[in-house]
Amino acid sequence: MKFADFIESLDQNSIEGSNNLLHETKNLVIDQRTTCLNQETFKKFYDFGTELSIFDKFAELTEGVKANTTENRAVTHFQYRDKSSKLYEQSLTAISKLAEHLSSFEKIIFFGIGGSYLGPKLMNDIFTGGKQEIIFITGSDPEEYKFLVEKDHTNTAFIIASKSFSTIETLESYQSVTGGKNLKQTFAITANVSSAIEYGIDENQIFEFDKGVGGRFSIWSPINIVLFLKLGIHGFESFLEAGNEIDNSYKNELASNPALSLAIQDLLMINLLDMQTSLILNYDYKLRNFASYVQQLDMESLGKTVDIEGNTIKDHQTGSIVWGGYAPRSQHSFFQHLYQGSTPANTYIIGSKSKNLNAKQMTGQIKSLKEGNFNEKDPHKLVNIRKFTSISFDEISPETLGELIAIWENKTIFKSMFWNINPFDQWGVELGKINTLKEIE
Numbered sequence: 001m002k003f004a005d006f007i008e009s010l011d012q013n014s015i016e017g018s019n020n021l022l023h024e025t026k027n028l029v030i031d032q033r034t035t036c037l038n039q040e041t042f043k044k045f046y047d048f049g050t051e052l053s054i055f056d057k058f059a060e061l062t063e064g065v066k067a068n069t070t071e072n073r074a075v076t077h078f079q080y081r082d083k084s085s086k087l088y089e090q091s092l093t094a095i096s097k098l099a100e101h102l103s104s105f106e107k108i109i110f111f112g113i114g115g116s117y118l119g120p121k122l123m124n125d126i127f128t129g130g131k132q133e134i135i136f137i138t139g140s141d142p143e144e145y146k147f148l149v150e151k152d153h154t155n156t157a158f159i160i161a162s163k164s165f166s167t168i169e170t171l172e173s174y175q176s177v178t179g180g181k182n183l184k185q186t187f188a189i190t191a192n193v194s195s196a197i198e199y200g201i202d203e204n205q206i207f208e209f210d211k212g213v214g215g216r217f218s219i220w221s222p223i224n225i226v227l228f229l230k231l232g233i234h235g236f237e238s239f240l241e242a243g244n245e246i247d248n249s250y251k252n253e254l255a256s257n258p259a260l261s262l263a264i265q266d267l268l269m270i271n272l273l274d275m276q277t278s279l280i281l282n283y284d285y286k287l288r289n290f291a292s293y294v295q296q297l298d299m300e301s302l303g304k305t306v307d308i309e310g311n312t313i314k315d316h317q318t319g320s321i322v323w324g325g326y327a328p329r330s331q332h333s334f335f336q337h338l339y340q341g342s343t344p345a346n347t348y349i350i351g352s353k354s355k356n357l358n359a360k361q362m363t364g365q366i367k368s369l370k371e372g373n374f375n376e377k378d379p380h381k382l383v384n385i386r387k388f389t390s391i392s393f394d395e396i397s398p399e400t401l402g403e404l405i406a407i408w409e410n411k412t413i414f415k416s417m418f419w420n421i422n423p424f425d426q427w428g429v430e431l432g433k434i435n436t437l438k439e440i441e
Helices: 002-007 039-049 054-062 075-079 086-102 115-126 168-178 193-199 213-220 222-249 258-271 290-302 335-340 359-370 397-421 428-441
Strands: 022-024 029-031 107-111 131-135 156-161 186-190 206-207 275-284 323-328 346-352 388-394
Touching: 022 290, 039 054, 039 193, 039 258, 039 397, 054 075, 054 115, 054 222, 054 397, 075 086, 075 213, 075 222, 075 397, 086 206, 086 222, 115 131, 115 156, 115 213, 115 222, 115 290, 131 168, 156 168, 168 428, 186 193, 186 222, 193 206, 213 222, 213 290, 222 258, 222 397, 258 346, 258 397, 275 290, 290 323, 323 428, 335 359, 346 359, 359 388, 388 397
Parallel strands: 107 131, 107 156, 156 186, 186 206, 275 323, 275 346, 346 388
Antiparallel strands: 022 029, 029 388
């Protein structure tokens, strides 16, 4: 049965109700009971997932099958968080060497874009260790980096993070800041070693990751040198181990897999309830840029209108518009729309447990969205119940982040399996690069 036929078989008017979906990992509590979607509907998805051999396909992914069919590549980011793989050891060795090189510098300027920027920047927001100041440069407008031009960079290390080592914005901004005069202080993290050497970077200062690692999945690879610099090898390994444990949860029954359960939530919201947006709200300031991180992960992976066989998808939606931000700030910008707007969003509320005001705000907002105020007689003040999921944890740690990010990656992949699309390519983005190059020539 195709996905469109499966969705057609479900009655939109009978999917609401109660469920017992409360998933607990080592570090996360994921409460989907407030989605108001009934248990029977989730069971129908589990049965359909079994028919599609979802877990068998996922197991093949983790083992390195060539699932990126349009680029004829295996998907290898899973191996970077699997201790039994060669890539795991190679990566840790490379990151350790890079960290040793960087230890003698007072400042690091990190050039990257997309996954080569969003992941490392997120880690820099969250963790405060390490002795160096790290400055991130992304994009192509000189206004972003003009304060660094013609400065004394004697004690500065430069990192160029680019999978292809041909990213226009990254190389242009690096060239503008350095004038090409600091190659001896420059390090490359790339899947294209030959291009980095041709550019003039010493091969001993080039750190490779596998071509099968997509940029938006590269946080497990040497791209994430920032986490290593902040917490050292043990913190980095804890992050990897937590992600790997989430991967291995596919070996359990479908109903107990948190990533699959969240994927089903998204599918129901998009394809049956016509919620075209997913709202990510984080109540911890350290996680203020998490919404931007998962925005790229989800939208670049699932923004597709053809299936794996190349057929145009006409009978259902794929992907969604992902938005959000730091919730205590957002409460005073777009929460009015969240509460009383006419276009509800598939909402995720994420935060740590504490006695701080931000945690109390999270509790108050959850209560408000869960219960509404049906006793309110003034229609201007009436707030209806909203569908949402909350994800809570005791503290922000490398283990917490490893679980959270791996779950988001895997739920993105599970959705692609139901929709039968390739989440590992991004040909629309490539067209934009081609046409930009024409403007430069």
